[in-house]
Amino acid sequence: MLTTPDAVLAQQGGGAEESEPADEIVVQGRVPDREAGRDLAAEITRRVEYGTPLARFHLPVCPKVSGIHPTLGDALSARIRENASEMGLAVGGADCKSNIVVAFVVDAGREVYSLINDARWAFGTLEPSERERIAGETGFTRAWHVSVLGDENGAAIRDAKGPVVNNVSIATRLAAPVTRLVTASVVLMELAAIDGKTVEQIADFATMRALAPVTEINEATGEPESILALFSDPAPAEGLTIFDRSYLSAYYSLRLRNRPASSTLNAVGREYAEAVIDGGTETE
Template structure:
C-alpha cells in the first residue's frame, strides 16, 4: 500500500470550510471553549493512527536548500548555539473551536495523527487541551480588543509579543507559552536577588552537545481567520496548524524553493499545498527526536537527514 493510499479514510473526509457555514466566536471566549472541549469534540475522537496519514511526495531539494529553509522558517532566536528549540514535553491534546463539531473532530483527528507521525506523544481522548485551533472572523481585531485586558490567553507573553500579534494583519496568528527548565525537566531555582539573579540548575553542565536548560512548550494557540480559510480542507488546515503549534515556526520565512504547508495562506489559488510535505514532517521529526537540551544548531543540522529519511520511506511505499 502506498503512503498516499494510506490516507484514504481521512481523505474521504476532506470537508471544506466554506461548506460548513461561518460561525465565529469571540477570541477570549474561544479559549474558554477550548478547555471545555475536553469532554466534547476531543473526548469523542478515536486514538490517532499514524498509518492513516500522508506526506506529499519525495524531496528533490539539496541539503543546502533544506538547511537554509529550516533556518528561515524557524522563529528568530538570539543564540542558536546556546539555546534549544522549544517543543512540547508533555503529551499534546488539540482542540478546535469556532467551527461545527463534526468539522472540529475531523480536524482534531488529523492534527493528532500529524503529531504521532512526527514522534510527538499524544494524550488520550478526554484530555485537557493544550493546543487550541480557533476560527474567528478577524483575528487581528479580536486580539486588539482584548490586548490590554488581564487574560490567560496571553499568559507568558511580553508586551512586545502581544503588540506584534496585534499589529499583524493575519490571516493567521499563532503563539506558544513556554517555560525554561533544567535539562532534566525540573523547574529552575534562582538564587538571592542581587544586581543580577544567580541561576542554579540541578542538571548536567553545559557541553557542546547538551545544554543545562531546555525550553518546554506548555500550550499553543493558532487563530485562523475564517474568510481566508474558505475553500481549504480539514487536512490542509490541520497540517498547517500542526506546523505552527508543534514548532515555533514563521511562515514569513518561506522561500518557495522548498515545499511546505506553511505556504498555505500565501500561495496562489490552485497552487496551495494539499497536505504536510516531506520537509514539514522531517522538520518536526528532527525537532522531537533528539534528547532534551540539544542546541538549536544541532537540531537544525539534523534536518536534512530527517527529510531524506521521510523521502526514502515515501519512495519505498510508492513501489508497493
C-alpha cells in the same frame, strides 16, 4: 465553502552509466537539498537568543478546536492528534486538558489586540515585546507558544511560585543546561481564508504552527514545498510535505532538546535531504 470530511474522502527513465559511481550521484543531489531544507527551516523558525534551545512540547498534546462547526472541529482535532502521534509525541486521552487551542475567528489581527486588552492571560508568561511581535504579524493566521524552563532532561524546574533549581549532570558547550518546555500553544485562523481548503490542509497547517514556533509563509518559494504556504500558494500542498515531516521529526528528536537552535536547523536539512534521497512523495 470548507471541504467536509466526506467530500475529502470522495477526492481521494534510464539509469546512470556504469562509469559513474552511484554514491557520487547521491552526494551531488544531497548537498543542495540539505542546504535548501536548512535555509527554509531558518526562514520559518522564530529566532531565539544565541545558544538557546527551541521550545518543545513535553506533555501529551491535547488539541481543542473552537469557532467552527463541531463536526469539522472534531475532524480537525483528530487529524492534529494523528500528526502528533506520527511524529512521536504523546497524545492525551478523551478527557485531557487542552494545551493546543485552534480558534477560527473573523479577523486574526483584531482578535490578538482584543486578547491583549481584555484577556492577557491567554499569552501566559510572554513578555510585552513578544505580544507586540504577535500583534504586528501579517497574514491570515497568528500563533504563539507559552513555555517554562526545564532541566537538561526535559523536566520542569520552574513553577508559578517557586525559584529555578537546576542540577546539571554534565557541563558542555555543545548543549544548554536547560530545555524550554511548551505548556500551551494557540493558533488563530481567519474563517474566510479556509474557504475551499480541505480538512487535511487546515489541520496540517495548524499542526505545524501549534507544535513548533514557525511562521506562515506569505510568499510561496517553490521547493522545498510546505503546508505553511497554504494561504499564499495558488496550488498549495494537500497536507504535510516531505519538508514539513522532516522538520517536525528533527525538531522533536530527543537528542536535540537542549541543543542550540542552530543544531535543530541543521538536523532539519539533513533529514529533508535523506527523505528526498529515499524517494518520499512530496505530500504524504
